[in-house]
């Protein structure tokens with residue numbers, strides 16, 4: 191048994207939304223390998239915050255069960271967050287069904303989510319030890335689906351300005367070139383965390399120290415250590431770190447170098463075209479590489495994942511990468 195679902199980019203590839211059916215109601219959710227809560231806009235969300243969102247109505251689902259007294263509260267590094275109550279329902283993604291899946295109903299959501307009308311919630315795909323439900327932590331959709339999957343994996347094929355896909359339970363070899371390169375994952379912090387062994391800017395030599403990184407479909411950009419960020423932008427003459435723009439910008443006319451991350455034997459190339467992320471409207475462009483804010487690990491978000499086919503292997507606790 192498996193599932194294949196289309197991942198559609200919002201403007202500027204800011205996020206990727208996938209249709210999810212919960213108790214017979216279909217909402218577009220952001221699949222997020224950087225968190226572990228499945229939460230949705232619902233009839234419990236204040237009407238002032240529901241705005242033009244598609245909301246889930248548990249009263250209309252014959253399979254919804256309230257988890258009485260259970261609550262959740264999540265906050266993300268960009269200052270956004272949400273909180274609420276919990277129930278279970280039947281959740282279907284691309285033909286793959288999980289019964290009694292914890293579904294977290296938002297009773298409060300931050301403004302970033304209220305104004306993002308295309309996003310009706312998140313489906314967490316990190317490890318379940320990151321789930322925020324109290325008093326009893328809940329399993330993710332992928333953890334619950336694991337036992338019924340042919341292969342205990344899901345794959346991400348995100349694309350620039352065009353639909354991509356997530357597959358659950360199988361690896362579609364037509365979606366990548368060559369062989370998959372696997373690296374071990376340390377899931378002790380709940381992330382798909384692994385070691386990057388070095389980096390190269392443009393066609394320069396690979397250098398630098400090894401560093402820890404997470405594969406994070408829920409983060410838009412490629413967030414790296416400040417030293418690497420400075421090294422990268424030193425190669426773009428007009429680059430500057432702009433407070434008003436919220437990060438490094440450069441003239442849109444510039445030739446933007448590739449970034450290569452050495453992951454074991456695999457040289458993961460992120461083409462310069464993806465590193466010129468968006469236009470600021472004043473002739474400057476916003477970089478796809480930005481600071482990780484001293485997190486202690488790099489966050490390889492959608493900018494990185496668009497350039498690779500990625501296998502999230504829950505069974506063997508490893509990640510696989512291949513060029514597309």
Ligand SMILES: CCNC(=O)c1c(-c2ccccc2)csc1NC(=O)CNCCc1c[nH]c2ccccc12
Pocket residue numbers: 205220222223224225266267268270302306309406408409410482483485489
């Ligand atoms: C910027 C979003 N990413 C993070 O905050 C983040 C951090 C993190 C922590 C502190 C400072 C900077 C980043 C570590 S792991 C990690 N990854 C996640 O938290 C993944 N989930 C992001 C969900 C999310 C946050 N704001 C949104 C706006 C639209 C769609 C999705 C989102």
